[in-house]
Amino acid sequence: MRVIVDFDLCESNAICMQIAPNVFEVRDDDFLYVLEENPGEDDRSTLQEAVQRCPKQAISLED
Amino acid sequence: MLDAVTIVGASLAGFWAAETLRRDGFDGPVVLIGEEPYAPYDRPPLSKKYLAGDLDDDRLDLVSADRLADLDLDLRLGCRATGLEVTSRTLEVDGIAEPFDGLVLATGARCRTLPDTEGMAGVYTLRTRDDAAAIRDALAAGVRRMAVVGAGFIGAEVASTAVQRGVEVTMVEALDTPFGRVLGTEMGAVVADVHRSHGVELRTGTGVDRVLGEDRVTGVRLADGSTLDTDLLVVGIGVVPATDWMEGSGLVLDDGVVCDATCLAADRVVAAGDVARWPNPRYEGLMRVEHWDNAVQQGVHAARRLLQTEEEATSFAPVPWFWSDQYDRKVQLAGRTHPDDDVQVAVGSTAEHRFVAFYGREGRLTAVLGMNRPRHVMQARALLEQDASWDEAQALAADWD
Secondary structure, three states: OEEEEOOOOOOOOOHHHHHOOOOEEEOOOOOEEEOOOOOOHHHHHHHHHHHHHOOOOOEEEEO | OOOOEEEEOOOHHHHHHHHHHHHOOOOOOEEEEEOOOOOOEOOHHHHOHHHHOOOOHHHHEOOOHHHHHHOOOEEEEOOOEEEEEOOOOEEEEOOEEEEOOEEEEOOOEEEOOOOOOOOOEOEEOOOOHHHHHHHHHHHHOOOOEEEEEOOOHHHHHHHHHHHOOOOEEEEEEOOOOOOHHHHHHHHHHHHHHHHHHOOOEEEEOOOEEEEEEOOEEEEEEEOOOOEEEOOEEEEOOOEEEOOHHHOOOOOOEOOOEEOOOOOEEEOOEEEOHHHEEEOOOOOOOOEOOOOHHHHHHHHHHHHHHHHOOOOOOOOOOOOOEEEEEEOOEEEEEEEOOOOOOEEEEEEEEOOOOEEEEEEEEOOEEEEEEEEOOHHHHHHHHHHHHOOOEHHHHHHHHHOOO
């Protein structure tokens, strides 16, 4: 599974970071960094929640 | 076991309820009824990029047409629920009765309006895509002056968008401090300062006496006796939950559909989003939340509740959170503030409009407010979910400098 962030849409609300801190990090520069682009299946339901709750709908998952 | 589910309300909570039913394997019929003629769309851009004319209609869609089709919904747009009777399990849509089995109530809320303004040109509320398009077109037509009544977050975002287009904007707020009801006096003043620094005029501590004009608005007479000339009036004085059509349904209606802690309002009837009022076990009393994130989460939770037995059901216990984009500032608030909370700037500077503030009472952290500090807000939000103490919050902040 691949995590894709549309950085044109992302506004660093950091919701994803709270849901999946092992995959997403908003740093002090206020930009989002994807720490793990190909997370394991164990993370799927957590990442789906991050997709749902991103206020900018900037995250998608690809198999 | 459920045979079919009807969802009333095709916005955020209703859409995510439908999506969750499918994701969790429900393969019976799902009806999604929406009053507006549009497929589910996202409302936050309406007061920002969409209003500025920087976002096309199709970019508002919550999901692509393909993904929506994959959900295999009976999507009934432009249809309005007009009545409900829970005991006989009858829903009325555009005056025609039909049976239901499982029911999700997600009809949201309607804007409050000022008296004697119905049909008056130039007076707007902002809730729907049509509302936003009308204000956008009025701005594009070159209005010079705009008045915003009510310094809440929607009004503030509209003011922000308009003033950046060169419109003279005046915000009128009945309270002495804009945003004071949510942010408290001290932090409300900081957000007010952001608006003033961008050229918005703020008139606080005075309500509206009446709106002036015959067919078209020309101004506003304020309660302090002064008059404000304007070409455009945007009214942002809050919303009321859309429960009028449920009168006599057998449900308990009291500033929303009253549910139990699991979002259940009656047997196989759940509610979610702005219309739902429920006892969040984190807080005292009943709670109704009008935020985007709550509509998503509660839509998911309520749909799952329909699929669960009483033994499986869990309480819906979120820490409320919202964001508001104004100018180049991102305001985020997590938790629940009280008027008598202690407020402390934990990091950054309110003068620079980049900071995090903690709200606390009786030794507990109650809320966290951030301006252009999303990372820290989310770290503090995690503490709120653990019901952290004020001292634990201080320890977190000590790592921030």
